[in-house]
Amino acid sequence: MKISCLLLDDDPLVLDLLQAYAAMTDVLEVKAAFADPLEAHRYLLDHQVQVLFSDVTMPHLSGLDLVRSLREPPLVVLMTSYPQYAMEGFNLDVCDFLLKPISLDRFLKAVNKIAGLLRTVQVPAAVESGDALSGWGSFFIRTDAQFVRLHYREVLYIEALKDFTKINTTDGRTHLTLVNLKNIEEQLPPGMFVRTHRSYLVNSARIEAVSNQEVRVGGHALPLGQTYRDKVTERIVNRALIRRTH
Numbered sequence: 339m340k341i342s343c344l345l346l347d348d349d350p351l352v353l354d355l356l357q358a359y360a361a362m363t364d365v366l367e368v369k370a371a372f373a374d375p376l377e378a379h380r381y382l383l384d385h386q387v388q389v390l391f392s393d394v395t396m397p398h399l400s401g402l403d404l405v406r407s408l409r410e411p412p413l414v415v416l417m418t419s420y421p422q423y424a425m426e427g428f429n430l431d432v433c434d435f436l437l438k439p440i441s442l443d444r445f446l447k448a449v450n451k452i453a454g455l456l457r458t459v460q461v462p463a464a465v466e467s468g469d470a471l472s473g474w475g476s477f478f479i480r481t482d483a484q485f486v487r488l489h490y491r492e493v494l495y496i497e498a499l500k501d502f503t504k505i506n507t508t509d510g511r512t513h514l515t516l517v518n519l520k521n522i523e524e525q526l527p528p529g530m531f532v533r534t535h536r537s538y539l540v541n542s543a544r545i546e547a548v549s550n551q552e553v554r555v556g557g558h559a560l561p562l563g564q565t566y567r568d569k570v571t572e573r574i575v576n577r578a579l580i581r582r583t584h
Contacts, residue, residue: 394418454578
């Protein structure tokens with residue numbers, strides 16, 4: 339399956355290079371390419387892509403501000419000649435940061451990382467619409483006296499609290515709902531979330547690190563139960579692991 343992407347850079351030579359690199363991968367499908375960030379912004383308001391490759395320093399609107407302006411941005415790879423922007427970029431939860439001039443091997447490494455993140459989101463054919471794969475899909479929960487919509491991409495992990503569950507999101511909020519963890523797990527798309535412990539259900543695409551006893555997601559260290567360790571390692575690590583081949 340192709341990975342849809344948008345390319346954005348105010349330098350026409352860089353834009354041509356990115357398009358050539360994308361064509362070499364046989365994985366990326368370039369839906370649009372822009373030199374003007376405002377045009378890219380207008381496009382993203384009406385169209386969905388799974389990945390945005392964006393320059394940082396551009397006239398009118400920086401790549402950082404563009405990402406901030408999107409309510410539900412796609413996966414983001416930032417590109418710049420200035421490494422000092424890296425920390426600010428990662429604070430926006432971008433998935434990679436490419437320093438210019440961008441070599442083909444470094445570009446391919448970013449594509450491999452993206453493909454690994456998207457492979458962790460496996461949904462049945464009935465809902466395999468690109469929305470779920472890019473995290474644009476959503477669900478409702480009942481909390482207090484209202485129904486709240488949550489997007490898959492904004493959920494870090496879900497924690498069991500007896501008959502309740504607590505849903506922790508990327509913006510630091512928590513939502514309590516009177517549904518147990520087993521019921522929630524059964525109703526979410528298979529493969530999008532993984533059980534790491536009898537009390538924790540974790541967003542597969544948000545896992546940052548895995549060790550023998552814990553997983554790290556959104557800066558939180560969560561326990562990894564022995565019963566679930568092999569499944570987590572196989573589904574999350576092995577499928578996206580870059581191995582030494584020489």
